[in-house]
Amino acid sequence: MTEWTVDHAAGVLLAAEQERTDRGPITDEWPGLDLATAYQVQRRLIDRKIAAGETIAGVKLGLTSRAKQRRMGIDSPLTAWLTDRMAVRPGEFLDLSTLIHPRVEPEIVFVLGQRLSGPGVTAARAMAAVSEVRAGLEIIDSRFADFRFTLPDVVADNASSARFVVSSEAHRPDGLALDLEACDLEIDGQVADSATGAAVQGHPAEALALAANSLGERGIDLEPGWIVLTGGLTDAVTLKPGMRIVARFTHLGSVVLQVS
Ligand code: OOG
Numbered sequence: 222m223t224e225w226t227v228d229h230a231a232g233v234l235l236a237a238e239q240e241r242t243d244r245g246p247i248t249d250e251w252p253g254l255d256l257a258t259a260y261q262v263q264r265r266l267i268d269r270k271i272a273a274g275e276t277i278a279g280v281k282l283g284l285t286s287r288a289k290q291r292r293m294g295i296d297s298p299l300t301a302w303l304t305d306r307m308a309v310r311p312g313e314f315l316d317l318s319t320l321i322h323p324r325v326e327p328e329i330v331f332v333l334g335q336r337l338s339g340p341g342v343t344a345a346r347a348m349a350a351v352s353e354v355r356a357g358l359e360i361i362d363s364r365f366a367d368f369r370f371t372l373p374d375v376v377a378d379n380a381s382s383a384r385f386v387v388s389s390e391a392h393r394p395d396g397l398a399l400d401l402e403a404c405d406l407e408i409d410g411q412v413a414d415s416a417t418g419a420a421v422q423g424h425p426a427e428a429l430a431l432a433a434n435s436l437g438e439r440g441i442d443l444e445p446g447w448i449v450l451t452g453g454l455t456d457a458v459t460l461k462p463g464m465r466i467v468a469r470f471t472h473l474g475s476v477v478l479q480v481s
Pocket residue numbers: 282283284285286289293326359361363368375380381451452453
């Protein structure tokens with residue numbers, strides 16, 4: 222019998238990512254995996270990536286919209302880590318053979334100009350720390366078969382993080398009504414889904430505050446220069462070879478991903 226530990230779980234998830242194989246939920250084999258331990262697994266996994274030369278690019282929120290919560294059957298938002306190795310330039314081709322079963326989702330992205338230390342961060346304070354707002358696409362790739370997982374599983378798996386694209390166009394936050402900001406998700410020229418920023422916790426600034434507060438409880442600050450992905454606005458779409466995906470926003474501009 223396997224002795225499940227934080228270290229073992231991190232190793233299992235890293236191996237699945239490297240070998241591009243999916244597996245059953247960890248909680249099937251380790252029912253004792255609770256949320257706090259799952260965040261330790263997530264941290265261990267990132268520490269191993271850092272030891273292997275990756276650097277932290279920022280953080281992401283997951284399951285902040287009803288569309289995502291409904292689809293995944295989990296109604297609590299979570300946080301996870303982004304590294305430099307996950308960044309894909311806008312318009313760059315994504316090679317599907319490097320991933321397991323990737324899906325894409327449009328997101329509103331913040332770049333931080335100031336440190337944010339929770340708990341106690343309000344949406345207004347969070348927004349004041351933002352230097353830029355950008356359009357984004359996140360490519361998620363659960364290490365669990367069929368994206369079937371419980372909350373501790375998906376937390377341990379760094380919230381299915383795989384790749385992300387951030388628009389080169391940047392906007393100052395003042396004057397933007399991000400709850401009203403609309404986004405069409407276009408697949409090969411057809412609008413597949415659409416939403417407004419209000420889909421994410423009522424306002425993306427609430428999602429940023431949530432990240433600052435939940436990381437703050439674990440003694441982690443959000444650092445200047447970090448990117449924050451505020452969570453999928455719509456349900457995610459499965460990527461297929463040759464697809465061209467555009468997240469087209471009303472004021473933030475567009476961001477494109479090409480699949481090879
Ligand atoms: C979990 C990751 C969720 C989001 O933006 O809601 C996420 C998943 O759906 O596999 O990235």
